[in-house]
Amino acid sequence: MPRLVAALDVGGTSVKAAVYEPVPGGLRQVSGLRRPTARGGDPARAVADQAGKLIRELTESAGPLAAAGVVVPGIVDEHAGVARFSANLGWRDAPLRELLADRAGVPVAFGHDVTAGGLAEYRIGAARGFTDAAFVPVGTGIAAALILGGRPHRAGGRAGELGHLDVGHDLVCGCGAIGCLEAVASAAALARRYTDRSGRAADGAREVMAAAANGDPDAVAVLDDAVAALGDGLRQLVTLLAPEVVVFGGGLFGAGEGLLERVRRRTAERLTFQRMPELRRAELGDEAGCLGAGLLAADLVGVSS
Missing domain, CATH: 3.30.420.40 (ATPase, nucleotide binding domain)
Known part of the structure; x- marks a missing residue:
């Protein structure tokens, strides 16, 4: 064969x-x-x-x-x-x-x-060795692949819509709801919100992150909102499913540990009794x-x- x-x-x-x-x-x-x-x-x-x-x-x-x-x-x-x-x-x-x-x-x-x-990150990438994991690619949208007890949790394709958790803002999401994580923390949202706030077009989320690193106040505000929303979204994920590890993918997290460390701190601040998961960057690109x-x-x- x-x-x-x-x-x-x-x-x-x-x-x-x-x-x-x-x-x-x-x-x-x-x-x-x-x-x-x-x-x-x-x-x-x-x-x-x-x-x-x-x-x-x-x-x-x-x-x-x-x-x-x-x-x-x-x-x-x-x-x-x-x-x-x-x-x-x-x-x-x-x-x-x-x-x-x-x-x-x-x-x-x-x-x-x-x-x-x-599944790839779980078996041969950043989540190998764990039993319960979430893989969260952040790009045009935000989703989550859930591996629970070593098996993908799919619910007929409806599970894992992390980007549509309500994180408490007043913006309308593309799905029609108000408050969705995706509307403030996706890569597309960073570029869009920076352009709306500053009046200067941003060529993608990485440009916004670079501007924030250089002290641009509009970029700093937009990135701060994204970090806060990601931490709040992870709090909900951790409260419900308690993954041992959360692996972030997408270009937004590929540039270095800085953004991941900020999300790690925000998440830890928001937890009380919940288990803090290991947060890692994806390995497989x-x-x-x-x-x-x-x-x-x-x-x-x-x-x-």
Whole structure:
């Protein structure tokens, strides 16, 4: 039986794809490629068609595959094999696992991109060695992959919406609610709020963080709000689920320990009886989702290290 597995991480703008070989302690990349995400009148079929072509391309370059893992964004019900909703990709209740199975030519593991990233960080990244963990990528939005008792907690794709906890402000979120963490602490929110406050356009959250480090009062205020909101959101997460470790991903936390240390202090200040989790930066970068898809594929057919 072949030991190689394919992995596809489908994003709103591009697809990351790779072939991995399971090795002791993780996965070794054999080959990889990126392509713009396919679009079409039926977006689910367009993505499934593209996935089938990419899997064939990877087979031609790397050799026979045991299985493939495909992960997508949005609300995903892995148990049913259905992508319930994705604003970026434009589908609703798409039977993606069935569509992929018809095109892949190998067994397909289908999953959610953030959950797959969390699984990778849990098994081969910053959360390895823990039993209960949360992986929190902070980007355009804020989500959480929850690993409880060593197993992903999904609730039909509805669990882990950390970005929509109410942290007590009066801003309207893109979801329509008021007070959501995502509306003040996502990378997109930092840039947007700085532009609104200062009248000067910010080219992303890192520019705001750099301005804050240089003493820009508007940037300092916006970053202070984000840190306070993240600490308050973590307090709610810790109170309900008590993860041993919280791993932060996304470019916002990739620049160094400074922001993480501020969030750590804010969280500790807000706890009374709750267990303070270990807070760590992600180790796997933007490859986490693809690695997680590879792990799902290997698990599906029992190909292990």
